[in-house]
Amino acid sequence: MTPSDRVTARVAELLDTRPDVLAEAADDFGHLVRRPPLGVLRPRSAAEVRDALVYAGPRGIPVAARAGGHSLYGQGQAPGGIVLDLSALDAVGPVSGDRVAVRAGALWRDVLAATGAHGLTPPVLTDYLGAGVGGVLSAGGLGGASHRHGLVADSVLELEVVTGAGEHLVCSPDRHGDLFDTVLAGLGQVAVIVRATLALSPAPVTVRRYCLSYRSLDTYLADQCLLASAPRFDHLEGQARPVEGTADAWTYLIEAVAPHQGPTPPDDRTLLADLAFDSAEITDLGHAEFAHRVAADEELLRATGEWLHPHPWLNLLLPEDTAASVVTGVLTDPGFRDLRENGLVLLYPLLTRALRAPMFRRPPGEVVFLLALLRTAAPGAAGPMVAANRGAYAFARARGAVAYPVNALPMTPADWRAHYGDRWDGLARAKAVHDPYGVLGGGHGMTG
Numbered sequence: 001m002t003p004s005d006r007v008t009a010r011v012a013e014l015l016d017t018r019p020d021v022l023a024e025a026a027d028d029f030g031h032l033v034r035r036p037p038l039g040v041l042r043p044r045s046a047a048e049v050r051d052a053l054v055y056a057g058p059r060g061i062p063v064a065a066r067a068g069g070h071s072l073y074g075q076g077q078a079p080g081g082i083v084l085d086l087s088a089l090d091a092v093g094p095v096s097g098d099r100v101a102v103r104a105g106a107l108w109r110d111v112l113a114a115t116g117a118h119g120l121t122p123p124v125l126t127d128y129l130g131a132g133v134g135g136v137l138s139a140g141g142l143g144g145a146s147h148r149h150g151l152v153a154d155s156v157l158e159l160e161v162v163t164g165a166g167e168h169l170v171c172s173p174d175r176h177g178d179l180f181d182t183v184l185a186g187l188g189q190v191a192v193i194v195r196a197t198l199a200l201s202p203a204p205v206t207v208r209r210y211c212l213s214y215r216s217l218d219t220y221l222a223d224q225c226l227l228a229s230a231p232r233f234d235h236l237e238g239q240a241r242p243v244e245g246t247a248d249a250w251t252y253l254i255e256a257v258a259p260h261q262g263p264t265p266p267d268d269r270t271l272l273a274d275l276a277f278d279s280a281e282i283t284d285l286g287h288a289e290f291a292h293r294v295a296a297d298e299e300l301l302r303a304t305g306e307w308l309h310p311h312p313w314l315n316l317l318l319p320e321d322t323a324a325s326v327v328t329g330v331l332t333d334p335g336f337r338d339l340r341e342n343g344l345v346l347l348y349p350l351l352t353r354a355l356r357a358p359m360f361r362r363p364p365g366e367v368v369f370l371l372a373l374l375r376t377a378a379p380g381a382a383g384p385m386v387a388a389n390r391g392a393y394a395f396a397r398a399r400g401a402v403a404y405p406v407n408a409l410p411m412t413p414a415d416w417r418a419h420y421g422d423r424w425d426g427l428a429r430a431k432a433v434h435d436p437y438g439v440l441g442g443g444h445g446m447t448g
């Protein structure tokens with residue numbers, strides 16, 4: 001038997017083609033796109049990931065990695081190809097000093113459970129801890145600490161990957177630095193992440209949460225800029241909320257969190273100085289309770305069945321100077337009217353100098369805003385919402401916005417070229433070297 005025959009035999013042995021397994025791999029959290037693979041492979045080691053790519057590459061078989069399965073528009077699917085279900089590669093730790101090694105199939109709640117036991121946390125967590133390590137690092141990962149510490153991906157010290165060419169490599173800023181930079185926030189275009197070493201920060205035991213309400217969007221945005229530029233809080237997010245009993249009025253809410261440890265509580269007066277909110281609500285809670293805050297929503301939405309409904313979500317990054325006009329335009333757009341009843345609108349600032357991964361695209365300027373339009377559709381009713389996402393993307397893009405590409409947004413190769421701008425040629429070169437058969441990351445539609 002030749003080495004190539006042995007790879008073929010191992011892949012054939014591991015490939016799961018049962019109809020229910022294929023059906024599951026043809027679905028994701030978005031429930032909008034369904035493209036069944038040829039088979040699902042559940043690697044138990046980097047060597048098995050490598051086998052899959054050595055087998056698939058020369059045959060031109062598409063490969064998609066799946067960590068937590070929370071893609072929104074088929075990005076983690078591999079039509080007629082192989083889905084690498086990384087759920088068996090889920091080891092976390094041990095925690096060593098101020099770092100931890102995690103396998104790409106682990107979920108962030110497992111990462112926090114392991115690090116929290118040592119009084120440590122990844123410096124940035126996304127709102128939802130049920131997403132997978134591989135998926136969040138390949139998107140970038142934004143959260144309330146991003147105004148201080150950048151992306152979740154910015155805390156990665158080292159990666160173990162298997163490239164589309166079937167090379168098993170360890171990379172870091174000092175070792176295969178170009179590959180490291182292309183993988184983080186790189187939408188899985190050149191390699192499958194197998195393991196990541198993450199830097200950790202001390203985790204407070206308790207936190208104080210400030211919910212600050214605003215009637216004026218302009219005042220809200222100005223205060224968010226102030227808080228992002230001169231960070232007072234560890235966590236800074238915010239929302240637009242519909243005013244009940246009105247057809248089109250919105251109110252705005254800053255959610256800011258400060259650590260609360262030891263006998264001395266945070267100094268509310270200093271933290272809230274010079275802000276022009278209309279009212280404030282202040283509560284103390286445990287850090288773990290705060291970090292897991294979306295788990296209660298998930299439980300409720302699973303109970304009502306809505307968790308399994310289509311999610312035509314749209315995430316955009318807005319320049320500071322056009323943020324108010326884009327937000328107003330979208331929130332008054334009839335195509336987004338259902339957001340008032342069945343959605344969540346996140347609107348919070350990011351400090352661009354903190355966002356370091358080169359593949360993460362964002363508008364210029366010191367501060368940019370994440371606008372997340374998170375909608376749930378009745379089964380079969382999402383088509384017009386996806387079309388509205390396209391309209392909002394065009395509207396926002398004409399005002400300098402950039403997509404944060406964890407979206408139910410069909411993007412053309414021309415959109416992607418514009419998205420990457422001066423990074424496009426570098427990505428194409430990296431793709432030619434590390435994914436020469438073009439089998440990885442096809443779910444994003446960068447090449448048509």
Ligand SMILES: Cc1cc2nc3c(=O)[nH]c(=O)nc-3n(C[C@H](O)[C@H](O)[C@H](O)COP(=O)(O)OP(=O)(O)OC[C@H]3O[C@@H](n4cnc5c(N)ncnc54)[C@H](O)[C@@H]3O)c2cc1C
Pocket residue numbers: 028029064065066067068069070071072075076077086104105126127128130131132133134135136138139140141142143187188191192193194406443
């Ligand atoms: C309820 C909810 C809340 C969310 N909140 C936030 C938030 O606050 N901030 C934020 O930034 N995002 C948020 N997201 C988006 C989420 O972070 C992304 O969708 C993320 O990509 C999901 O990762 P996953 O592993 O669960 O999904 P998957 O579908 O498994 O993977 C997503 C993408 O990553 C690729 N990928 C997966 N594993 C690997 C790997 N090992 N190597 C290379 N590529 C890989 C997949 O092929 C796919 O393209 C939220 C999503 C949900 C459902």
